[in-house]
Amino acid sequence: MTEEMKNRWALVTGASRGIGRDFATLFAERGAKVVLVARSQESLDSLKEDLKTKHQCEAIVISCNLGRPDGIEELLQVLNEHEVQIDYLVNNAGFGSYGSFLQQSREKQLQMIDLNIRSLTHLTWSLAEKMKQRGFGHIVQLGSILSFLPMPDYAVYSASKQYVLSFSQGIREELKPHGVFVTTLCPGPTATSFFDHAGQDISNRGPYMMTSQEVAEIGMKAMLAKKALVVPGWKNKLFIFLCQWLPQTWFSNLISNQMEPIKEKDRPAP
């Protein structure tokens, strides 16, 4: 058990599945108390029970839609009611949508901006101030390897993740002198339901993907080491390296041409 985390609260958005669920589990294993946030009440309740049984972890479930303008306000109100002070924040909730910009619904792309950018910024602003006052805090922001590359067919998503990286690196320098450390975690393809929701068929890529547990563990280690940026896995590191040296449009088109959409009817709701 990591002593530093004992009795401290960690808040993880998008904790109902995938990378967020694994992050929440890692906090519980280290003795922290956790606030689990996502829309799916049932999945959060079952994770809460699981963490209590396996790690005697105290957990609060907050089911809310962070993509809605009042989503964060609802979340902050519940935190106030419980008088909980957050020392670790993992801004993980996010989604992508695969396909050409003009062929996708305007509403969905705007929802993506609301969740991936607006809610992440709002929650960071609301919790970082109190961390700064207490002189202690860690914030993990979920970027992506697409934070480094404009991507056709993921245009809004890759742009949203470029915002996450740029914003997070900027505030890191502002908050560091006050004992608050911001780490941006930029995973490559990871085996979660992300691609089903995005509408991209990745069935032929299974063996090349990292697991969400691997990604969360690398993110947790980087957070504890107060790193500014972490890209999990050597293939993803190589990808970032090539992005910096090859012409961006050539590289973007090469990757985009290898991607397959999945049929709209087989695609889960976002």
Ligand SMILES: NC(=O)c1ccc[n+]([C@@H]2O[C@H](COP(=O)([O-])OP(=O)(O)OC[C@H]3O[C@@H](n4cnc5c(N)ncnc54)[C@H](OP(=O)(O)O)[C@@H]3O)[C@@H](O)[C@H]2O)c1
């Ligand atoms: N998987 C990858 O290849 C990959 C690569 C790079 C970066 N990432 C990033 O990693 C993060 C986690 O993704 P993942 O792969 O774990 O995907 P995932 O399995 O689809 O999980 C997404 C999480 O976000 C939550 N969420 C979605 N919309 C929400 C909303 N409006 N309000 C509140 N919560 C919401 C979902 O819960 P509910 O549906 O219950 O609300 C879920 O818990 C995302 O930011 C993603 O962009 C993923």
